[in-house]
Amino acid sequence: MHKLKLIQGDKITDISKMAGGISLTTSIDTLGASFEFSMPRNFKDSNYALTETIKTGDIIKFENEKNIFTGVIVDIDTLKFSKEIKCFDFYFYLNKNKVIKQFNGLNASSCIESLLKSIKAKIGEIERIATSIDKIYKNNTVAEIIDDILKIVTEETGKKYLLEIEGTTFNLVAHRKIKVQVTNNIFGMPTLTESITDMKNTILVVSNDSEDESIYAKAEDVESIKKYGMLQEIVEVDPSKDDVSKVRNIATQKLKELNKILTTSSLDVLGNDELRAGRLLDVEIKEFGIKEEFLIKSCTHAFPKGNHICSLELEVS
Incomplete structure (x- = not known):
């Protein structure tokens, strides 16, 4: 049973029956989670x-055996017969x-x-x-800044990491594959979209110095170019700090990341508290004959x- 609790200083009130x-x-694009509810x-x-006692700055906790969301009330719309309340988790403070x-040469974790x-x-x-x-x-x-650091890591290593929040504590973790069975729980009308609008099959790595026109590395997929035509991306690096092997790896990883048909899906499933943005999920959509990791x-x-x-x-990972 999910419970919603209002925390005002040392006072904790269960408001589950009223809310x-x-x-x-949760969304990868917005960073952090948002929580909304209304009170009569x-x-x-x-x-x-x-x-009438609920104010901005109060803390909200939503739980079901374990904590699902903890955040601060940031917006309140007061209507005649209700208060519409919006909260953000503590990622709010990273955004503000x-x-x-x-x-200077500090590893990403320490940064x-x-x-x-x-x-x-x-x-x-x-x-x-490292x-x-x-x-x-x-x-x-x-x-x-954290988002930029993690992008640098992905460009150089091909590995993806997330800064997740648990309650009020931040954890830096690799993408975690959550084994949640949704095959028999999908309902409504799922959609599937395939697109090459963001595909890149040629990557050039160049200097971030506007007077340096050198190409330091190039990666391309010849077969993809034959089929879809050349779709080129340019990545800038600082050649004084990035050695040759690192620059080549950046080109290779960026090609691996972008040289694909983007497959996305929208669907509704029966609720599971473990589902959240940034995690991986095995999904089978029988209507479309697809079984992929999203x-x-x-x-x-x-x-x-x-x-x-x-x-x-969802997006095919």
């Missing part, structure tokens, strides 16, 4: 007095704090740990990532009439 319109959304109000009736940081400490965030599991970071960041949010791009949990439904946006 409605509950939804929880009637300023003439003392039975609804609790609703801008910092100035310079990293991210330093950024989290700079805003006094709680730190849990930090997976070791990729060296040489970069100056000015007027960027902590979230933007990356969850976004996931919205809703609870209409006591049921639990997840709306998923």
Whole structure:
């Protein structure tokens, strides 16, 4: 049974029976999770007095045997008979704090740990990532810098990592494959889209110096070019800091990442608390004859009439 709790200082109140319109959304594009719910109000009736005490900055916890979401109330719309409330998890503070940081050959894990400490965030599991970071960041949010560091890691190694939040604690982890069976739980009308609009089959790695026109590495797929025509991407690097083998690897990894038909799907499944953006999921859609490993791009949990439904946006990983 899911429970929703309101935390106001030392006071914890279970508001599960009063709250409605509950939804929880995670998305790779937005970083962090958002949670929305409504509370009934009637300023003439003392039975609804609790609703009037809810303020921005209060903490909301949503749980089901274990914690699913913990966040801060950031927006409240007060209507005649309800309060519509929006919350963000503690990634909110990574998105709202801008910092100035310079990293000189520090490994990616230590860079991210330093950024989290700079805003006094709680730190849990930090997976070791050896990729060296040489970069100056000015007027960027902590979230933007971490996102950029993880992109650098992926470009150089082909490996993907996530900064996940558990309660109020941040964990840096590799993409985790969640074995959740949804084959028999799909309902409604799933959709499947295949597209080459973002495909790239030729990668050039060049200098970030505007006066240097040298091409330091090139990777291409000849067969793909024959079939789809040349689709070229340019990646800039600092040749004074990146050695030849690293530059070649960047070209190879970027080609591997972009040289594909983008296959996406939208579908609804029966709810499962383990479904969240950034995780991997094995899905079989019999209507389309497809059985693939998908990356969850976004996931919205809703609870209409006591049921639990997840709306998923997926991409073949």
